[in-house]
Amino acid sequence: MLFSFMKKHVYITTFGCQMNVHDSEKMAGILEQEGYSLRDNPKDADLIIFNTCSIRQKAEQKFYSELGRIKSLKKRRPDLKIAVAGCIAQQQGRAILKKVPHVDYVFGPQNIHMLSDMLRTNKDVVAVDDNPEIAELDLPVSRKEGVRAWVSIMYGCNNFCSYCIVPYTRGRERSRPSENIYREVAGLASNGFKEVTLLGQNVNSYRSDVDFSGLLKKINSIEGIDRIRFVTSHPHDLSDDLIISMKELDRVCEHIHLPLQSGSSRILELMNRGYTYEDYRRKVERLKDAIPHISITTDIIAGFHGETDNDYMATINAVNDIEFDGIFAFKFSPRPGTRAANMEGQLSDEIKSERLSEILEIQDKISFMKNEALRGSVQEILVEGVSETDKGKLTGRTRTNKIVNFRGTDVHVGQMLYVEIVEARRHSLEGRPVR
Numbered sequence: 001m002l003f004s005f006m007k008k009h010v011y012i013t014t015f016g017c018q019m020n021v022h023d024s025e026k027m028a029g030i031l032e033q034e035g036y037s038l039r040d041n042p043k044d045a046d047l048i049i050f051n052t053c054s055i056r057q058k059a060e061q062k063f064y065s066e067l068g069r070i071k072s073l074k075k076r077r078p079d080l081k082i083a084v085a086g087c088i089a090q091q092q093g094r095a096i097l098k099k100v101p102h103v104d105y106v107f108g109p110q111n112i113h114m115l116s117d118m119l120r121t122n123k124d125v126v127a128v129d130d131n132p133e134i135a136e137l138d139l140p141v142s143r144k145e146g147v148r149a150w151v152s153i154m155y156g157c158n159n160f161c162s163y164c165i166v167p168y169t170r171g172r173e174r175s176r177p178s179e180n181i182y183r184e185v186a187g188l189a190s191n192g193f194k195e196v197t198l199l200g201q202n203v204n205s206y207r208s209d210v211d212f213s214g215l216l217k218k219i220n221s222i223e224g225i226d227r228i229r230f231v232t233s234h235p236h237d238l239s240d241d242l243i244i245s246m247k248e249l250d251r252v253c254e255h256i257h258l259p260l261q262s263g264s265s266r267i268l269e270l271m272n273r274g275y276t277y278e279d280y281r282r283k284v285e286r287l288k289d290a291i292p293h294i295s296i297t298t299d300i301i302a303g304f305h306g307e308t309d310n311d312y313m314a315t316i317n318a319v320n321d322i323e324f325d326g327i328f329a330f331k332f333s334p335r336p337g338t339r340a341a342n343m344e345g346q347l348s349d350e351i352k353s354e355r356l357s358e359i360l361e362i363q364d365k366i367s368f369m370k371n372e373a374l375r376g377s378v379q380e381i382l383v384e385g386v387s388e389t390d391k392g393k394l395t396g397r398t399r400t401n402k403i404v405n406f407r408g409t410d411v412h413v414g415q416m417l418y419v420e421i422v423e424a425r426r427h428s429l430e431g432r433p434v435r
């Protein structure tokens with residue numbers, strides 16, 4: 001009782017991608033060892049961590065407005081500690097302390113392991129050094145869910161796509177030893193997890209003692225893990241060998257997230273992506289030939305500097321031609337310090353918005369059509385939990401990563417069920433369990 005009264009509380013708010021969500025799980029893992037417990041409300045916390053994202057300006061603005069809102073809380077409780085982590089922390093470092101005096105700690109994505117030491121110092125700690133040893137660290141991870149888990153396999157990125165801030169914030173590519181990854185996933189299997197997603201900025205350029213196909217083979221041998229996924233793949237590094245491994249390894253799911261970014265080879269060149277649209281198209285063909293039911297999702301950037309009507313039409317044609325299962329599309333956001341930020345031909349926000357909504361509108365129709373085609377089929381679903389909107393329903397995914405909702409009770413969470421698809425929506429499916 002006394003112990004729980006004395007326990008310290010932390011509130012972590014996460015912006016941006018899955019990588020950041022997983023980094024927050026690592027921060028929580030370290031802090032639990034330090035006697036902290038997680039809270040859902042900043043008002044209940046002794047320590048508040050903002051795990052920030054700088055991939056687009058919008059995420060940055062959102063962070064600064066949330067940070068501003070915490071100011072009054074800190075005024076009332078000066079003992080409250082505030083930390084800024086993630087990519088904005090990495091980029092701006094000490095400048096954050098100057099700009100926002102109510103911040104106590106600043107640490108980047110390569111310095112999460114220093115969290116315990118930092119907290120022992122009272123104020124004004126900045127940890128944003130490049131960390132070449134990051135791949136050798138095995139940080140504790142506090143995972144909320146018990147069915148699906150995310151596992152880092154590599155850190156950083158060497159690609160320097162001209163629009164992207166990531167190589168500057170997360171540093172050079174470094175792969176974890178395959179043995180350490182194997183051990184982590186085997187541990188997850190013995191704790192009842194059924195699915196792992198291998199995480200990295202560019203997973204298919206993973207290389208340690210084995211390459212990415214070799215790693216998949218190793219993980220595929222772990223009893224208890226029924227499904228293996230991975231994000232994100234770079235089209236340039238998608239080898240035939242990897243396609244064959246995906247086809248042959250029974251636990252590797254039939255889904256790939258393969259960011260295209262633009263359908264115009266001219267723009268792809270300006271983006272420094274290292275492939276043409278034709279190259280990409282050929283890889284998609286090979287994937288579909290090897291794994292006919294594979295689902296392919298992608299990222300598209302609308303309104304890159306200098307994107308002409310013709311370039312834009314090339315993207316529209318690509319979306320219509322490839323028929324992706326899903327698209328994450330974004331308006332181009334020039335990031336200070338990247339090469340693209342200084343390129344000619346900036347487009348108005350209005351044109352970017354128009355192009356973005358047209359892409360999404362076209363994709364919505366395609367997604368719906370693809371979902372419709374599944375109606376009447378029976379799918380293997382890994383039940384992830386009870387639906388948030390209807391407590392009488394369960395939610396899970398097909399191997400191809402499509403969300404399916406159906407009637408059921410929580411005894412089935414973590415189980416693999418067969419479900420007939422009875423209705424299609426744009427972003428999910430409705431099902432009925434079958435024997």
Ligand code: 5AD
Pocket residue numbers: 055056163164165259261299300301330331332333334335
């Ligand atoms: N502006 C818009 N979108 C971007 N992305 C990365 N950088 C930018 C930027 N400056 C998108 C890319 C990438 C995804 C994670 O975010 O599409 O694949």
Ligand code: SF4
Pocket residue numbers: 157158159160161164165166167201202234
């Ligand atoms: Fe950014 Fe390109 Fe690296 Fe992805 S591959 S993180 S878009 S630089």
